[in-house]
């Protein structure tokens with residue numbers, strides 16, 4: 111269904127659940143999900159508020175296409191002010207929960223205030239109530255999921271929840287759904303915990319409705335699916351190899367950071383790649399990869415389901431981890447692996463299980479461990495600080511031990527749970543935090559791939575590849591190849607990717623469709639489903655509007671051009687060796703032009719003229 | 727001359743027998759052209775999506791004339807993506 115036109119407002123302080131009509135004027139300007147929820151946040155939340163205080167709000171929002179038959183149309187986003195960055199956060203997740211929310215008849219849920227005691231929201235179609243979370247508080251996300259399914263005796267119920275790291279105040283806790291899917295970045299799970307909200311359990315039995323033109327929609331959807339099936343990446347590459355196929359590619363082109371981004375190029379890349387996941391292990395003759403998996407309505411199915419060798423040191427005495435579970439995706443494999451120098455595939459898979467089980471962002475976590483490892487190597491940290499763990503680059507044992515420690519929330523886990531920015535500040539090595547706006551980089555080095563560096567610097571939620579994935583063009587040749595080491599033309603490329611991504615993230619679709627779909631495949635699906643102007647131009651204008659709205663929120667929260675920067679390591683320490691030898695990020699060349707084409711002043715502020723043009 | 731080939735993902739099936747996961751040392755005629763090398767291994771132009779020589783991307787139109795030299799590493803991927 112397109113918009114249900116109904117949202118649920120849950121006041122946790124008062125314990126009330128109140129249905130409201132969706133603001134359709136906003137829907138026609140901001141589409142849904144990331145864009146529309148951000149609009150509600152901007153209107154209702156003071157950007158300077160304490161992200162973990164009752165004045166912040168947590169919004170779970172679907173897009174107008176979520177729950178429809180469009181391919182990948184199962185997405186939802188969690189939007190709030192981030193406790194990690196202090197900027198606006200919008201974390202996107204697949205799985206099945208988003209579609210279930212639509213089937214229950216709701217576009218979004220706004221949580222406000224703070225509950226006195228732990229609660230969870232039970233949503234069964236129109237019936238919504240807050241229930242005591244006494245039985246699940248203190249439990250992992252997996253246990254919570256199991257207990258709620260058992261309590262409600264409904265295998266079809268879909269659950270989003272937080273794990274123990276969120277409860278312990280880890281600043282990069284995720285909201286997990288369907289056990290293995292995560293609204294992973296920027297600490298949206300930490301905000302959920304701060305409200306004493308443990309879970310949202312949803313069961314919807316409604317059908318499809320409210321499509322602007324159902325026939326036209328199904329034609330556009332069918333055409334879109336054909337394009338995905340015919341596309342080499344979406345029809346074959348992603349289902350067979352998953353995102354992990356990138357490990358060797360990015361290493362091969364000189365763009366894979368390693369060892370807290372001290373180096374570029376990782377010797378062990380092949381051992382933790384998609385190809386390695388698919389080959390029989392020496393130990394037990396079985397491959398790490400068990401099968402692929404898809405989210406709701408997805409015809410790509412990039413997800414990885416993996417099994418760790420039962421005799422591997424990480425799980426030897428832990429039969430609960432002997433079954434197949436959500437396996438490594440590229441970003442997790444990089445942060446937990448290359449960035450920490452660990453090339454033990456099964457160890458990374460086990461650690462990734464723990465990230466899912468207790469809901470924390472593997473990118474920020476892995477990168478924070480990597481920063482701690484560099485400090486340990488330099489003598490800034492000793493085993494006295496790390497609860498006895500020999501935190502050396504390349505040690506799978508140390509990685510496993512530190513991850514198990516994080517989940518306890520005890521000792522060094524408290525420092526580690528703050529992310530690398532606060533950790534490195536505390537131990538007086540601020541230059542070792544590989545972050546923008548306090549959020550850690552993902553798996554592409556901005557020295558080796560110029561456009562992605564500009565995207566990191568200007569991303570509204572801190573360093574993130576999913577705000578403008580220029581790697582598609584700069585390395586992978588999608589839709590067209592651009593030179594990865596050129597700075598010229600990159601401001602335009604970054605802006606185009608950022609605006610288009612904002613549309614996809616607001617529609618209910620998965621960004622991975624864009625490896626085959628252009629806006630001319632996406633816009634007709636939105637346009638047939640939704641009221642309003644959703645031509646290609648209309649969509650892209652909405653994307654630009656959303657981007658600028660997020661920027662304005664951040665400006666009001668205190669961010670300036672000074673926050674659009676990369677760590678000194680990226681600007682001054684040239685890559686040594688390999689195809690990108692001698693490169694640094696040329697952010698300074700790209701940023702002024704980027705501001706200009708965005709319609710911002712040289713200080714990076716959205717001008718009155720641009721606000722007017724975009725009706726902001 | 728001696729050089730190296732690396733085939734990844736679904737192209738691994740085109741690798742001649744050997745021990746390393748992705749890489750083989752091969753002997754080819756001097757100054758062999760890149761496209762010729764790709765054809766030798768029966769990799770179609772559509773499959774040879776990402777072609778690197780020593781880590782540098784070679785555009786489709788430059789492949790027929792690109793001369794290989796001793797010690798070059800040619801790495802080839804089919805269309806792939808992730809994120």
Ligand code: SF4
Pocket residue numbers: 182204205403404405406408409410411412413620621622623
């Ligand atoms: S492409 Fe992957 S992440 Fe996206 S919806 Fe499909 S299975 Fe989920």
